[in-house]
Amino acid sequence: MPYDRSGRYDCDVLVIGAGIVGLSAAYAVTRAAPGTRVAVLEKEQGPALHQTGRNSGVIHSGIYYRPGSLKARYAVRGAAEMVKFCAEYGIAHEVTGKLIVATERTELPRLHALAQRGRENGIPVRELGPAQIAEYEPRIRGLAAIQVATTGVCDYGAVAAQLAESLSTSGAEVRYGAEVTFVDRRPWGVAVRTADGAVVRARVLVNCAGLHCDRVARLAGDDPGVRIVPFRGEYYELTRPELVRGLVYPVPDPAFPFLGVHLTRGIDGGVHVGPNAVPALAREGYAWSVIRPRELAGTLGWPGSWRTARRHWRYGAGELHRSVSKRAFTEAVRRLLPEVTEADLRAAPAGVRAQAVLRDGTLVDDFLIRETPRVIHVLNAPSPAATASLPIGRRVARRALGALETQGALGAQGAQGAQGVR
Structure with missing residues (x-):
């Protein structure tokens, strides 16, 4: 790939991926260091078309996460900031609260431990008995529950669109239809080539490619140490949304990083049910019919995939059963909502989670951010x-x-911003 030896750059910071994390990173650069030239490359024709735009829209409280972890710290802080951001820009949102419900006696110790974890994370929780559950959700049945007041819902697609608009207003460039196919890292910086042959030169590259982040890392010459294994989250929608007032979750299994089938009333008034979590046969495999042999071979060729399967085969078998059997899925929902029938469930669009898996089969639970030169x-x-x-x-x-400051490429104002970003 040709590059400019004179030291001219197309931008200072180049972000790959216009999901909500990539856009937030670019937005934070422009806010902390005005004048820093920022560009975002996105292979799709718009922002937030994969993980960001294909979820149930929950603003999570942070109750589930290990105290002190990045997830715990940033979920609690992020929930408050997301509500404020939505209010500032007129984006649809609502702080609804949610119930986490134990339906079996064996779940009661885990429910109590979850309440304690929530308090350690600074989250207001209220423990409920059966009669109190009915005050919040008359049709939900459980032995006990905890009520989490800070959980809410919003339109993350609209949040991402606002971030992209704010970037454009600040002078940053967001380029769509720009799939990165080649990365050339040199002592002077980084150059990438897109599928249409365009070349973009930057001082620093930020890889927020989501479902393809490990592939982009390898393009940059780095060993990510993980493989992205895609899990499809399958949803239904309640045809009788009046059965649920807000958000209702089961007690999660701490051995698996998925929350189980839950009920979520969205900002549009509809109620999503799910997700079921099954292996996807492509990075963007939103249905069983979507198969990409090269991506599937990459998943199957990763030792961690097989070790994960052996470790969690019993849980996975249940998820697969609920994927192919609507009756089995309905039975899972009936644990929380006994009135529901198969006729009450209508298929809704699925999402795919980019799950990083270590070579030993460990599912990476926390945020993982790694830095290499530039x-x-x-x-x-x-x-x-x-x-x-x-x-x-x-x-x-x-x-x-x-990284810009290390290269001596950041002015005094930008260096001050680099110190001030928290």
Whole structure:
């Protein structure tokens, strides 16, 4: 790839990926260091068309996450910031609260431990008995529950669109239809080539490619140490949304990083049910019929995939059963909502989660951000990434601005911004 030896650059910071994390990182750079030239490359024709735009829109409280972890810290902070951001820009949102409901006695100790974890994370929780559950959700049945007041819902697609608009207003460039196919890292900086042959030269590269972040890391010459294994989240929609007032979750299994089938009343008044979590046969495999042999071979060729399957085969078998059997899925829902029938469930669009898996089969649970010379890689951004996107974006921006400062490419104002980003 040709490059400009004179030191001229197309931008200072180049972000790959216009999901909510990539856009938040670019936004944070422009806010912390005005005048820094920022560009975002996105392979699709618009922002937030994959993980960001294909979820249930929950603003997570942070109750599930290990105290002190990035997920816990940034979910709590991010939830408050996301509500404020939505209010500032007139984006539809609502702080609804939610119930986490135990339906079996064996779940009661886990429910109590979850309440304690929530308090450690600074989250207001209220423990409920059966009669109190009925006050919040008359049709939900459970032995006990905790009520989490700070959970809400919003339109993350609209949030991402606003971030992209704010970037354009600040002078940054967001380029769509620009799939990165080649990365050339040199002592002077980084150059990337897109599928249409365009070349973009930058001082620092930020990889927020989501479902393709490990592939982009390898293009940059780095070993990510993980492989993205895609899991499809399958949803239904309640045809009788009046059965549920707000958000209702089961007690999660701590051995698996998915929350189980839950009920979520969205900002449009509809109620999503799900997701089921099954392996996807492509990085963007939103249905069983979507198969990309090269991507599937990459998943199957990763030792961690097989070790994960052996470790969680019993849980996975249940998820597969609920994927192919609507009756089985309905039975899972009936644990929380006994009135529901198969006829009450209508198929809704699925999403795909980019789950980073280590070679030993460990599912990476927390955010994973790695930095190499002139490149920052976001290699795992699981739920609550959308909720935590604004503080996570600042964390990534701080590293990008620090890399610019190391190169001596950041002016006094930008260097001050790099120190001030938190």
